[in-house]
């Protein structure tokens with residue numbers, strides 16, 4: 001039997017199965033293959049993971065860069081981070097991403113898509129129809145303390161995703177909008193939080209700005 005015939009008969013067989021059996025048996029996040037190369041850490045199967053979870057490479061890329069607080073670059077199927085990270089650190093961030101941006105919190109299935117509703121990013125489930133806002137609820141590995149808030153006087157690595165009316169760079173973190181004086185869109189910067197007013201956070205750059213899509217050698 002030709003491989004195409006085999007696959008189409010497999011599809012037919014799967015289409016006769018209840019939807020929950022299909023998605024549960026089909027979905028697994030591939031284990032991260034991580035290795036150290038000099039001062040960098042390589043995630044060898046980045047593309048495979050992105051394909052398996054059906055999200056945009058750029059989205060997972062930005063998430064990992066932000067959460068690990070480093071720079072990185074995509075190199076073919078690989079993602080190369082500046083600095084050393086353990087396989088556990090990388091895996092736990094990928095799992096956090098999948099929890100937040102892939103898995104439906106109602107039915108637990110991964111058959112979802114990210115949609116924007118009035119500028120709010122929502123996770124819409126194709127299996128059960130549930131829709132929820134994407135909300136940060138990351139747990140520090142080992143700690144159990146949530147990082148669900150931005151704290152005055154603390155520093156954070158943030159990704160500037162927009163520019164406000166007054167020319168300040170805008171970043172999102174833990175449900176807050178952070179205004180960063182002088183930061184440009186696309187930059188990954190270390191900021192110090194000066195003032196918090198409700199969901200609005202005002203911060204200044206304290207670490208060198210760098211383009212989040214490029215890795216540099218300063219590490």
Ligand SMILES: [Zn+2]
Pocket residue numbers: 104105106107108109125126127128129130
């Ligand atoms: Zn669902």
